Amino acid sequence: MTSQTQPDDKSANPNRSTEMLSGAAMVIRALADEGVEYLYGYPGGAVLHIYDALFQQNKVKHVLVRHEQAATHMADAYARASGKAGVVLVTSGPGATNAVTGIATAYMDSIPMVILTGQVMSHLIGGDAFQETDMLGISRPICKHNMSVRRPEDIPYLIKKAFHIAQSGRPGPVVLDIPKDMTMPNQKFPYHYPTEINLRSYQPKQQGHSGQIKKAVTALLGAKKPILYAGGGVIMGGASNELTELAQLLNLPVTNTLMGLGAYPAGDKQFIGMLGMHGSYEANQTMHHADVILAVGARFDDRVTNNTKKFCPDATIIHIDIDPASISKTVNAHIPIVGLVQPVLSDMLALLKQKKKKLDSAALQSWWQQIEQWRAVHGGRYDTTAPLLKPQYVIEQVSKITKGEAYVCSDVGQHQMFAAQYYPFNKPNRWINSGGLGTMGFGLPAAMGVKLNYPDADVVCVTGEGSIQMNIQELSTCKQYGLGVKIINLNNGYLGMVKQWQDMNYESRYASSYMDSLPDFVKLAEAYGHVGIRVTTPEELQPALERAFALKDQLVFLDIHIDPKEHVYPMQVPGGAMNDMFLSKTERT
Amino acid sequence: MRHIISVLLENESGALARLVGLFAQRGYNIDSLNVAPTDDATLSRLTLVTQGNDQVIEQISKQLHKLIEVVKVSDISEAAHIERELMLVKVKANGNQREEVKRCADIFRGQIIDVTPGTYTIQLVGTSDKLDAFIQALGTTPILEVVRSGASGIARGEKTLAL
């Protein structure tokens, strides 16, 4: 296996005198030409030529994190908020391996990212050189694609190709490994940045098949108990408007996955909440009893379906997804449609408007009556009389003070589920969490990535005392770049989600789920030069939040001591159907 | 069910590792794998024999398609096709056995391609089943070494897997 794909020079402009640049300068110049504003990274031997090139220009700005994992999450969160690929630069060996968790996190959630990893000199590769790791081998199963630079003159083409692959089709992270000798400052080559890339082996589908779309519309119009189930694909696919229009045209009940929150406005009456393991009672009931499920940009993940053998026994499933491999993977789809969700939904809308037909209105009305009854059963209740602060209440108050408009970046645990359940997301791209990999330590760097790019927005990091300590060092980065993130630390003194499982399945034997020797988070925030506020009673919450959000440009660390005994409900019963749920510590469906 | 999957792959470094890694990562099995460049030096042709029910085979083919360097995928065992595998077998052949082995090779249309006073090396081409049958037919003849290429396959008739 020999040849390297040749640069495609179709877009060359013969009139422009070609510039001569070193490989290192080409890396930075290509990023600038791609419109990249921020590069998140950490220097080291293998990338020093690139850092030197970075220093000598001012178009691409570099953000120095304190750990490479944070760089990947910052870039990832920027991509989730903006829809554009985030870019990371790390050195070889330990720099690259520190980025692995972040690459896997982005891969599981289909987030476009370009990760540039340094590598030892080409002639040393394979010889166990200092700081050599086989980054192509390590990253292969956790990225959409990876490549290495073999000739410096290929750099612009390879960078364009990386962006093209990361951002098209089903998005994902792309790793480009750059041996140090590809970036020698004194070896210069003609620079030309291609305007487009055409790969014969990679032609992702755009439009959906018109026959399938017709079939889907017919099935949908014949439904008596329909539901629209929308996932993260609607958000990354920029199809929220079309989805909302379609749902409202047909008066469909809508549920969003954990990744899809905000795809349909939570404040609308047709929204019945998140579905799945910690989904709402009404969403899981509605799914289970539906006769037609319109699944859009969702992948029937095991955290949604519960036991696939008992999944939605009466439903005809229409599944729209850009990735054919996601269709009929866990649950068989009766009407598959492969394509970008936005054009497919547009085509469906056009057809529906032209047909001027609606669903059987009597059937739909009684379906809605049933759904309203389910909604009344649980409806997001929790104990409001308890003397201790409830995490649900804290999230509700955060949503009030931010008017439901904040970017909420979450860590992983009970706090994540409370945020998903109790913060009503009315817009897409505002709920930023690691859904697929469930990466503790994601929240703070994610909030930083968003705040840097949207300095005027309220950016909240919802976390727990366990998760926050996985990337706590980034408080230093926040100080350096003036990132006024508001940290809502729902401190229950436990690895709460682990504890909840131990309560439910291991007779409360808390094997290593207790966080002993916690730091004084207020003092810790202050040590890094930020503001820390401790909240231990319900009365203290309101004034603390007001103070925190009034301090516009400052990072405020709110260490909020909550009821350590609280569980997340509803919770699906393992091995059951969609609608087998625990509703509280004492109730079960 | 046994399936023969043909793949056209960009002849680039790392492409084969990615493809094989996919099988390991997702728990699909590979009975045999055969790869070489084609008349077009930028492309490799790969024949992969695997087992699985319809759902597994569908996932395999979709997942293969997703790999950036995979140009085309086809399950050639779905329709009329030709399958060939090459086998080299080195056996102990002394005295009476020499005649026995020769006759057996002739029946299977094999060729003896190397001879020493104590050994024969036989070359045989056919479907994988036929090669299995030959090994069975050798009976008590001591086998010293077996080398098999894994199946190569091609569709019958006008149908082609090409650019």
Ligand SMILES: Cc1ncc(C[n+]2csc(CCOP(=O)(O)OP(=O)(O)O)c2C)c(N)n1
């Ligand atoms: C990196 C990583 N390690 C382990 C886990 C498993 N895990 C899931 S939730 C959780 C507890 C999180 O504790 P905390 O951040 O305090 O949140 P809480 O559940 O208490 O709200 C753990 C250990 C994980 N998701 N990620």
Ligand SMILES: [Mg+2]
């Ligand atoms: Mg906790």
